[in-house]
C-alpha cells in the first residue's frame with residue numbers, strides 16, 4: 001500500500017479532512033521561503049488535533065538549527081524533512097528521524113544522492129530544480145526512481161488525481177507526497193481534489 005503525505009497544511013480543518021480521507025501524514029512548512037509557511041502556534045494546533053497514527057512532518061530549507069530545535073520543542077512533529085543543501089550529518093544532528101528531499105528537476109540520477117544520506121529514514125524525490133523551493137507543481141521523469149533503493153522513496157512533484165495512478169504504477173514508491181495538486185490556493189486544500197487524489201492512489205494500489 002502506497003503511503004500518502006499531504007504537504008503544506010496551514011489549517012486544522014484541512015489536516016483533519018486529509019486524515020479522515022486516509023492520509024498517513026501531513027506536512028507543515030516552516031521555512032520562510034514558502035508560500036505555505038505555517039506559524040508555530042497554528043502548527044501546534046494542527047498537530048494537537050491529529051488523530052492517532054497520522055504522522056506530522058516538519059519541513060525546512062537551509063534554516064538555522066535554532067528554528068528546527070524550536071519546532072521540535074514546541075510542535076513535537078513525528079519527522080523532520082529538509083529541502084536545501086543540508087548534509088547527512090547536519091540533518092542527523094537533531095537526533096530525530098528525517099527525510100531528505102532531492103531536487104530531480106534537471107533529470108539527475110537519484111541513486112548517487114541516496115548514498116549521500118545514509119542516515120535518512122527516507123528520501124523524497126521532488127520535481128523542482130536544485131536550489132528552488134518545493135511545492136512547485138512540477139513533475140519529473142518517474143522512471144529515474146531506482147528499483148530496490150536502500151531507503152524508502154517518497155515520490156513528489158506535480159502529482160494530482162489525474163496522474164498519481166500512473167506515477168504509482170510506474171515508480172512503485174513507498175509513499176507519494178502532494179501539495180499544489182490538492183489545493184485551491186497555496187496552503188488552502190480543496191476537499192474534492194484531496195478526496196480524488198487519495199481515491200486515485202488507492203485505486204492504483206488495488207490494480
Ligand SMILES: O=C(O)c1ccccc1NCC(=O)[C@H](O)[C@H](O)COP(=O)(O)O
Nearest residue numbers: 007034133134135137157158178179180
Ligand atoms: O511547499 C512549499 O511551499 C515548500 C517550500 C520550500 C520547501 C519545501 C516545500 N514543500 C515541500 C514538499 O513536500 C514538496 O515539495 C511537495 O509536497 C510537492 O509539491 P507539489 O509539486 O506542489 O505537489
